[in-house]
Amino acid sequence: MSPLSGVLGEAWALYRRYFAHFILISFVIYLVLSAITALLSWAAGTVGAFVGLIFSVFGIFLLQAALVKAVQDVRDGRVDMDLGQTVSAALPFVGPVALASILASIGIGIGFVLIIVPGLILLTFWSLIVPEIVIGGAGPLESFGRSWRTVRGYAWNVFGTYVLVFLILIVGDIVLSAVLFALPYGWRSFISNLVVNTLVAPFIAAVVTLVYYRLTAAHGAAAEPGAQAPGGGYGSGPAGGYQPPPAGGYEPPPTSQYPSQPGGGYPPPPPA
Numbered sequence: 001m002s003p004l005s006g007v008l009g010e011a012w013a014l015y016r017r018y019f020a021h022f023i024l025i026s027f028v029i030y031l032v033l034s035a036i037t038a039l040l041s042w043a044a045g046t047v048g049a050f051v052g053l054i055f056s057v058f059g060i061f062l063l064q065a066a067l068v069k070a071v072q073d074v075r076d077g078r079v080d081m082d083l084g085q086t087v088s089a090a091l092p093f094v095g096p097v098a099l100a101s102i103l104a105s106i107g108i109g110i111g112f113v114l115i116i117v118p119g120l121i122l123l124t125f126w127s128l129i130v131p132e133i134v135i136g137g138a139g140p141l142e143s144f145g146r147s148w149r150t151v152r153g154y155a156w157n158v159f160g161t162y163v164l165v166f167l168i169l170i171v172g173d174i175v176l177s178a179v180l181f182a183l184p185y186g187w188r189s190f191i192s193n194l195v196v197n198t199l200v201a202p203f204i205a206a207v208v209t210l211v212y213y214r215l216t217a218a219h220g221a222a223a224e225p226g227a228q229a230p231g232g233g234y235g236s237g238p239a240g241g242y243q244p245p246p247a248g249g250y251e252p253p254p255t256s257q258y259p260s261q262p263g264g265g266y267p268p269p270p271p272a
Contacts, residue, residue: 003218004157011206018074022202024083025066030197033059061098065090067205068134093134100129100140124159125151131212150215
């Protein structure tokens with residue numbers, strides 16, 4: 001069975017369960033960026049708009065790192081970091097994420113200009129550079145090779161997952177456009193961008209982060225400190241193999257390997 005089987009369902013369950021937490025992070029960052037850009041454009045004209053664009057680019061990379069951190073945080077079944085703590089934890093990764101993302105965009109763009117297919121290949125194999133940096137601790141250049149090795153052997157599964165996500169987003173955008181059709185174009189565009197970006201970014205982050213965790217587990221890599229132990233959820237299974245999530249969707253890990261007994265003790269381990 002593919003290690004990515006059911007990953008969209010797991011991402012959706014995680015997204016629904018921690019919807020308020022994810023949306024708060026996404027909405028606040030987008031709102032602050034929109035306010036800063038609007039104020040700079042109003043106060044300084046073209047120069048202000050250019051500076052606002054730089055802030056917006058910085059904010060997008062901050063949002064990527066923050067949402068990956070948020071997904072990493074809630075994988076143990078609870079929210080340990082609030083909005084401020086999540087943003088603070090993501091800040092050290094903004095520079096590496098920005099450099100890697102810009103280089104990846106250039107490479108993928110060249111690939112699309114050439115014959116399209118090279119661009120799709122690079123988009124697939126480099127899709128995990130952000131979690132490789134934020135979770136795996138890779139440097140901006142190192143993240144390319146690590147993402148490539150993580151995806152290798154499962155490229156078609158990864159590509160198919162992203163195609164499904166793309167189709168879901170297209171349907172959502174069509175529905176939202178129909179709902180906002182009566183509004184003037186300027187308001188329709190502003191609300192559409194704010195709503196779509198706020199709602200979509202956390203789901204994409206959940207998908208990409210869970211793909212990273214599943215593929216690193218499938219390759220037999222050890223989970224980072226604080227992740228669920230083997231057999232406790234979505235880490236690697238026995239002998240380093242992939243253990244799929246339960247059929248009922250995302251569930252928090254058990255609080256202990258052995259249930260507590262009357263009096264607070266634990267049963268002895270089974271005889272050898």
